[in-house]
Amino acid sequence: MIKALPLPLLFALALGLPGCEKSSEDHTQDANKHQQASEQKQVEGNPGQAADEKAQADKDYAEAHEARASEDRHQAPSLAVPRYIKAPEKN
Secondary structure (H helix, E strand, O other): OOOOOHHHHHHHHHHHOHHHOOOHHHHHHHHHHHHHHHHHHHHHOOHHHHHHHHHHHHHHHHHHHHHHHHHHHHOOOHHHOOOOOOOOOOO
């Protein structure tokens, strides 16, 4: 019984963890929230907290850029798709 438990747990983790990754849209939304919070802190007169929020927004924008660069690598190149499957090009 004890030996049979780790294998299903390993499979569950292997299938569940890739679904936990944030997409580039999620990072961008987080960055936008931090940017708005930074602007709000600046209006309230808290420049130190505004700078922290701005730094977090910049970090989230960088993470969004990195995620966007790696998201397209799982798609097949357009040249690999047969011509009869492709949608006609709009003129």
